[in-house]
Amino acid sequence: MVEKSYAWKEGAELEEHSRRKHKIVRQYFARYLAVRCQLPQQSRFRIAIVDGFCGAGTYQCGAPGSPLIFIEELRLATEVFNVKRASEGMSPLDIECLLIFNDFDPDAVEILKGRVAPLIAATKETTPRLHLKVECFNTKFEAAYPSIKQLIERGGYRNVIFNLDQCGTSHVEHQTIVDICKSFTSAEIFYTFMITSLLAFLQKKDRARLSKQMRPFGLAEDGLADLDGVMNNKEWLGAAERIVFDAFNRCADYVSPFSINNPDGWRYWFIHFANNYRARQEYNNVLHDNATTQAHFGRSGLNMLAYDPSHDGALYLFDPPGRExxxxxxxxxxxxxxxxxxxxxxxxxxxxxxxxxxxxxxxxxxxxxxxxxxxxxxxxxxxxxxxxxxxxxxxxxxxxxxxxxxxxxxxxxxxx
The missing domain is CATH 1.10.10 (Arc Repressor Mutant, subunit A)
Known part of the structure; x- marks a missing residue:
C-alpha cells in the first residue's frame, strides 16, 4: 500500500482514524499531567514532548493537530492546577516543557512555527506558571533522533513523551523505540502504523514465521496484497494483534497492541509504550472513556491474547457490554x-x-x-x-x- 503524504500547504484533510487518535492523546495527556502533578509538596514539574511527525499544527477543517493539542492541554492544566492549589492554600506549581517538533516536509514545519509562535507569546502573558521552549527539526525522524535525544539529556528531562504518528512503519526503527524506553527514566510513546507495512517488514525479516501466522486466512506466502479481503474479519483482528504484540512486546514493559476500530477493515494500529504499570492502567481507563475508538479481539479478562478463536474469542470495544x-x-x-x-x-x-x-x-x-x-x-x-x-x-x-x-x-x- 502506498503511503499517503499530507498536503499541509494546501490544507490537510483530517481523516477519521486521526481524529480518534487525537482524542485519545488529548485525554490521556490531560490525565497524565493530573497524575504526575498531584503531590502537594511539588512546586515544579519538567517534561519533554517529542512530536516526530508533527505536521503543520491544524487541519483544513480548523481542528488542531497534536502539537497544538499538547500546548492547549499544558495551558489548561497549569491554570486548573494552580487555581485549585490557591483555593487549598498550597504553593503554586510551575510546569516546564521542552517541545520538540520534527517533520520531513519543510512547508509543514514553517507553517507550524507561524502557528505556535503566537501561542507561546500568549502563554507568557496569560499563563506565567507555564514555561515553554520550542525546538524544530526538518528531516527524517531517524536522522533527527540522535540530536533530539541529546537535547533532552542535556536539559536533564526525566519525563519524556514521544508522539510518533507516522505513515507505514518504515520511518521509525524498532531499535529506536527500544532506545527511547531504555534511555529515559519515565518514557512513554504513542506509535502509529499501518498493519500492511508491518507485515511487509516481517515478511522480509522472518518469512517462514509470518507465513505460519497468516496461514489460517488462506493467504499465500506472498499474499499480503490479498489482505483487503480479510481485514474486516474479527478473527483477523485477533491474529494481527498477536503479530503486533509479538513484534513489539520487548520494546517496553507495557505495550497496548490495540487497533484503531474500523469494522470495514482493521488497518491502522495505535500503540502505547510505557515502563510503568500505572501508565498502562490509566491508558486502559482512557480507552474505556472513548468506547469503540480502539478494538481488541480475544479475552477481556487477564491473559488477553491466550484464547482459542473457535471457542472464546470476542470483539472487545471498551464499551459497557465488553466491561460486563x-x-x-x-x-x-x-x-x-x-x-x-x-x-x-x-x-x-x-x-x-x-x-x-x-x-x-x-x-x-x-x-x-x-x-x-x-x-x-x-x-x-x-x-x-x-x-x-x-x-x-x-x-x-x-x-x-x-x-x-x-x-x-x-x-x-x-x-x-
Missing part, C-alpha cells in the same frame, strides 16, 4: 492468578503482573477483587478493605481459606 464480559472473566482469572504467587500478593506486584495482559478498566478489576467471595484485601495495618475506591498498592490481595475452587495442580481439593 470482562468482569465475568476477571471473577475467575484473578483468584487463579493470585494462587500462582501462593495465596497472597501485594496489590502493586499484582498490578505489575497483569497490566500488559488485560484491556480491563481499573474500576472493574477493583470491583471484582472486592466482590469475589474467594478474595480478601488486607491493609498494612491488618484491616480489610470493604470499598473498591479505597484500594492501595501497598495492600495485600489474598485468597481466602474458605474458597469455591481448587488451587493445587488442578486437583479437586476440599474447602478449608
Amino acid at each position: 464480559d470482562a468482569k465475568q472473566q476477571l471473577h475467575e482469572d484473578i483468584p487463579r492468578l493470585v494462587t500462582n504467587f501462593g495465596d497472597a500478593v501485594p496489590i502493586g506486584e499484582f498490578y505489575s503482573s497483569i497490566y500488559n495482559a488485560t484491556p480491563a478498566h481499573t474500576d472493574d478489576v477493583h470491583a471484582v477483587m472486592i466482590d469475589n467471595p474467594d478474595l480478601q484485601i488486607v491493609t498494612e495495618q491488618g484491616g480489610e478493605r470493604r470499598r473498591s475506591n479505597t484500594i492501595r498498592p501497598t495492600d495485600i490481595l489474598r485468597v481466602k481459606r474458605q474458597r469455591s475452587f481448587p488451587i493445587f495442580f488442578g486437583s479437586e481439593q476440599k474447602r478449608g
